[in-house]
Amino acid sequence: MLKTYQEINEKIKKGQVVVVTAEEIIDLVAEKGTQWVAREIDVVTTATFGPMCSTGAFINFGHADPPIKMAKVWLNDVPAYTGIAAVDAYIGATELSETQGLSYGGAHVIEDLIMGKSVKLKAVAYGTDCYPRKDIETHITKDDINQAYLYNPRNSYQNYCVAVNSSDRTIFTYMGTLLPKIGNATYSSAGQLSPLLNDPYYRTIGIGTRIFLAGAIGYVAWEGTQHNPVQERAPHGIPMSSAGTLALIGDLKQMSTNYIRAANFYRYGTTIYVGVGIPIPILDEEMVEFVKVSDAEIYTTIIDYGVPRRSRPMLGKVSYGELRSGEITIKGKNVPTAPLSSYAKAREIANVLKSLIREGKFLLQEPIERLSLERTFKPLEISREGI
Amino acid sequence: MVRKKLVLTFPPERVDKPITYHLVKDFDLVINILRAEIHEEEVGRMVLDVEGDEERINQGIAYLKSQDVKVQEAARDITLDEANCVDCGACTAVCLPKALRLNNETWKLEFDKEKCIFCELCVKSCPLGVIEIKF
Ligand code: SF4
Ligand code: SF4
Numbered sequence: 333m334l335k336t337y338q339e340i341n342e343k344i345k346k347g348q349v350v351v352v353t354a355e356e357i358i359d360l361v362a363e364k365g366t367q368w369v370a371r372e373i374d375v376v377t378t379a380t381f382g383p384m385c386s387t388g389a390f391i392n393f394g395h396a397d398p399p400i401k402m403a404k405v406w407l408n409d410v411p412a413y414t415g416i417a418a419v420d421a422y423i424g425a426t427e428l429s430e431t432q433g434l435s436y437g438g439a440h441v442i443e444d445l446i447m448g449k450s451v452k453l454k455a456v457a458y459g460t461d462c463y464p465r466k467d468i469e470t471h472i473t474k475d476d477i478n479q480a481y482l483y484n485p486r487n488s489y490q491n492y493c494v495a496v497n498s499s500d501r502t503i504f505t506y507m508g509t510l511l512p513k514i515g516n517a518t519y520s521s522a523g524q525l526s527p528l529l530n531d532p533y534y535r536t537i538g539i540g541t542r543i544f545l546a547g548a549i550g551y552v553a554w555e556g557t558q559h560n561p562v563q564e565r566a567p568h569g570i571p572m573s574s575a576g577t578l579a580l581i582g583d584l585k586q587m588s589t590n591y592i593r594a595a596n597f598y599r600y601g602t603t604i605y606v607g608v609g610i611p612i613p614i615l616d617e618e619m620v621e622f623v624k625v626s627d628a629e630i631y632t633t634i635i636d637y638g639v640p641r642r643s644r645p646m647l648g649k650v651s652y653g654e655l656r657s658g659e660i661t662i663k664g665k666n667v668p669t670a671p672l673s674s675y676a677k678a679r680e681i682a683n684v685l686k687s688l689i690r691e692g693k694f695l696l697q698e699p700i701e702r703l704s705l706e707r708t709f710k711p712l713e714i715s716r717e718g719i
Numbered sequence: 720m721v722r723k724k725l726v727l728t729f730p731p732e733r734v735d736k737p738i739t740y741h742l743v744k745d746f747d748l749v750i751n752i753l754r755a756e757i758h759e760e761e762v763g764r765m766v767l768d769v770e771g772d773e774e775r776i777n778q779g780i781a782y783l784k785s786q787d788v789k790v791q792e793a794a795r796d797i798t799l800d801e802a803n804c805v806d807c808g809a810c811t812a813v814c815l816p817k818a819l820r821l822n823n824e825t826w827k828l829e830f831d832k833e834k835c836i837f838c839e840l841c842v843k844s845c846p847l848g849v850i851e852i853k854f
Contacts, residue, residue, distance in 0.1 A: 605847075
């Protein structure tokens with residue numbers, strides 16, 4: 333091993349660390365070679381800013397007098413889950429408002445809290461000897477409540493498919509508006525800047541890795557839900573479609589809406605754009621080989637969302653280089669492409685993280701445990717009870 | 720006298736000239752062609768500013784419809800709240816005239832209103848809700 337985490341952190345503390353983004357490293361390797369980069373560069377920053385439905389926040393409201401053991405709770409009329417302790421709740425990004433429908437959801441509650449806005453809290457209870465109160469209605473801000481932290485069961489997908497629609501009508505999906513007869517194609521990955529595409533076998537991104545989460549310091553908490561490392565991979569190790577995922581945690585109170593934004597996909601519902609930045613230490617030449625990949629070498633799979641089934645037809649493979657050119661060819665037809673995740677924001681986050689590390693404000697944390705490379709992603713079969 | 724902005728969608732075999740000619744000649748309308756997108760073997764689209772007597776405009780619209788031309792009243796304007804745009808690019812997926820596109824160096828959204836045909840598809844497609852129609 334060329335460098336250790338400790339050595340890199342010492343350099344960060346002394347202000348001597350050399351950091352570049354996952355985009356800048358590409359030309360650097362081409363110019364100076366793998367050996368030089370492994371020696372001279374300490375950290376590469378990766379980032380992504382895309383819609384991530386599997387996002388939500390745990391909140392502790394504090395106790396009222398007399399106290400209440402909340403059985404049902406609403407934040408700005410959006411139900412939150414409170415089947416845990418008396419005044420703990422979880423608000424999920426895709427939960428919809430009971431009064432505003434598809435246009436306002438948990439994502440907006442999270443955004444409002446981060447912005448410091450006042451949020452209406454309503455709760456009902458059945459009343460107990462120790463928690464006699466049966467209802468409450470008040471207003472909270474992030475400063476009034478106790479803990480408020482994002483806990484996102486699945487973020488930072490390692491690659492994602494390209495969506496098209498072969499049917500005869502326009503469909504509105506979480507992959508955006510898909511025009512009929514393969515009239516367009518949408519994709520949602522930061523490609524060469526994306527964290528897990530720069531560490532395909534999860535060598536440095538694992539449980540405990542310190543990250544930039546929506547403007548705050550956060551951590552990788554666990555493997556993400558639907559983590560699927562056994563996905564088909566290209567020779568350089570990069571999966572050809574959605575594969576690994578991360579569960580992330582971070583302090584909501586420190587976040588900024590510059591890096592996290594509530595969103596609403598027409599006729600689909602609410603979701604939230606989450607900005608994630610992850611530093612990758614250049615421990616040795618193998619890491620250089622991983623981080624040097626460019627969009628032209630990262631492939632993904634085209635999927636037909638016009639077929640509303642679990643197994644949708646695959647219509648071929650395409651590189652992010654081709655997708656970024658604005659047009660791809662499917663079945664001999666030229667199809668315009670559009671991203672859903674913001675490359676400009678991902679680039680901004682990679683640069684912010686680079687500055688934080690250079691200024692000594694962000695140290696690297698070696699993973700406490702590595703993510704599984706064997707886990708398989710099971711479907712849900714519909715079975716009759718007792719069989 | 721009223722003014723309306725109309726979006727005409729017509730089948731490929733329709734020639735646009737006589738249509739606008741009839742609007743001027745038979746219905747005393749003052750028209751200004753803002754955009755015309757006519758591709759071979761594809762549906763054509765034209766955005767017109769029409770000025771005239773309200774009654775006459777309605778008759779003109781009825782005439783267009785009788786000629787298999789689809790007529791929609793267009794939004795007066797499409798606006799983009801740049802400060803709140805995150806440059807995701809979702810809107811560019813539906814903007815076929817490429818009025819909305821991502822700059823391929825900065826990857827920031829650019830809006831070239833000159834190319835807009837007021838189809839309004841981008842309004843629904845922006846997940847942040849930062850594109851609006853102003854009448
Ligand atoms: S209305 Fe929107 S989608 Fe349609 S042409 Fe104008 S900018 Fe493009
Ligand atoms: S979809 Fe909305 S937020 Fe995204 S680039 Fe277009 S205008 Fe900006």
